[in-house]
Amino acid sequence: MSSLRVGPAVSLRGCIRVPGDKSISHRALLLAALAEGTSRIEGFLPSHDCLATLRCLEALGVEVTFQEPTTVTVHGRGLHGFDPPREPLDCARSGTTMRLLTGVLAAQPFRSVLTGDPGLNRRPMERVAEPLRRMGADVQTADGHAPLTIQGPKNSRGRLHGIVHRLQVPSAQVKSALLLAGLYADGPTTVVEPAPARDHTERLLRWQGVDLRVEGPAVTVYPPARLPPFSLRIPGDFSSAAFLLVAALLVPGSEVTVTGVGVNPTRTGLLDVLRAMGAEVRVSYDSASGPEPVGAVIARASQLSGVEISGDTVVRMIDEFPILAVAATQAHGRTVVRDAAELRVKESDRIAALVEELRRLGARIDPLPDGFVVYGPSSLHGGILDSHGDHRLAMTLAIAGLVADGAVTVQGAERIQDSFPGFVPLLEEIGVDDVEWSDAAGGSDRLADGP
Incomplete structure (x- = not known):
């Protein structure tokens, strides 16, 4: 100590x-990994939490290289290019890593497990798991907490369903998880907020050209065919x-x-x-x-x-x-x-x-x-x-x-x-x-x- x-x-x-910015660093890594092509991120935060996200993405087959201590190049695999992880993905102490990855993994055609340090595994996760189940994913919690076991949709089309979800508690992490899952849905996904939580995910998705609309407390994402790579200074x-x-x-x-x-x-x-x-x-x-x-x-x-x-x-x-x-x-x-x-x-x-x-x-x-x-x-x-x-x-x-x-x-x-x-x-x-x-x-x- x-x-x-x-x-x-x-x-x-x-x-x-x-x-x-820690919040933007997490999101930029994830969206660059889902893009088709190579993205460059400057000003990346090499903190323990953000490095947890980076390591999880590497375990899913994403190549991330450091050009400088705070500049990374991410070779995106596309929306459907992740490899099944060989072992549970360790989110360390990062709630952002766990909740945002849950949204992405809920759409993948393989089983994955997310876990973390004891402190993270005590934090509430049912608030993200429940709406993802409604979208068609199989998300199992340990009495409402991590470890999370996630399996993508098993319907004939292999796609999540778009839903309208009203957050009971303002949460940028849950909102972001559902918007990321919405990239894979068969129609629009809407998250209604009780109060405006941080909107970094929305800004980055629009930066990539995604059709995302905000009407009062409602944020709606329309699933794109693909995500393009980008260059970003955080x-x-x-x-x-x-x-x-x-x-x-x-x-x-x-x-x-x-x-x-x-x-x-x-x-x-x-x-x-x-x-x-x-x-x-x-x-x-x-x-x-x-x-x-x-x-x-x-x-x-x-x-x-x-x-x-x-x-x-x-x-x-x-x-x-x-x-x-x-x-x-x-x-x-x-x-x-x-x-x-x-x-x-x-x-x-x-x-x-x-x-x-x-x-x-x-x-x-x-x-x-x-x-x-x-x-x-x-x-x-x-x-x-x-x-x-x-x-x-x-x-x-x-x-x-x-x-x-x-x-x-x-x-x-x-x-x-x-x-x-x-x-x-x-x-x-x-x-x-x-x-x-x-x-x-x-x-x-x-x-x-x-x-």
Whole structure:
């Protein structure tokens, strides 16, 4: 087990770039694998989660080569070119890998098994399995969880059926799985969302020329004859940038600019909330050159006030609630989060884990069934904390160390590599001097580089 020690910071300054977007990296790999021909992806995120997707695709016969550390070439096999896997496909800790691959494998004429680490195998999978069964696939779960056993349709035409499915809980992963399965259907497939989840899959499919239509909450895909290859530059991950932007807001005298970052409006709910709290944060948009909006985000140290968050905004910032909670500990007044019960079935129970660890630092935070309440401002103290095997919680607690009165040590910090390789070097780049990474063998280094 690795640990990360972060001490109080004085002032943060810099203009930086964060690694490529994790959500887009997963989807770009999958769609390039389903294309007929060779695709080139720049800005690919070589995190543990994305590499799990890559390894699963290789086990299905897809050739993926690295031209540079973050540039990959994918030799697509077409919609019907995958090889049957010789053994269960290991999704490691990646829910995105498991759920999106389930959608694709549900249309294949062979049996496959998806499994993962114990934490992933505890996450709910019936929400994706049930609609795929309605489409004609045989998807078996282990009491609603992984391992998943998947067999494509056995009807005379060997095709899935197009359906209309209403999501009970907003989920970009389930939506994407059904849209990917819809590429193989005998007619249109429609997913109706209760709130607009991230739309990277839709944007990429349109980028490939697929007939995909959005009418209010309904997203409909019409099955194409083929998918063409593409060239794509993936923008920086807003969810990664969020840690550094919040750090700049909280440490007095700071100003940090993150360039080349994705600013898709289905992902930037945090910016709206921070502005409502009084944060000085702005976006400078780049000229459009791909399926995603990109820009620079500038954050300057600000006095914050508490707010209440619920409804559609929750979906647009579901991954940013841990770092928002740290911001709320330094805000004046009460910050209330509701309608975020999905946080309880992430890599950890993020509500319970967040409350437990921030209380150890002296924060006044109470759990709710579907969120939490933070009373600020609080003086945070140093301490030894647990990541609970959750990459976002590990980075959140590290940022808390910047505004505590003593160093914070996060145990289980190796999970940071699931989404943000290079997190520690970027902290140093913006002026964090008191930071030390210790590996599982007991050695230490000032920096922790990505894979």
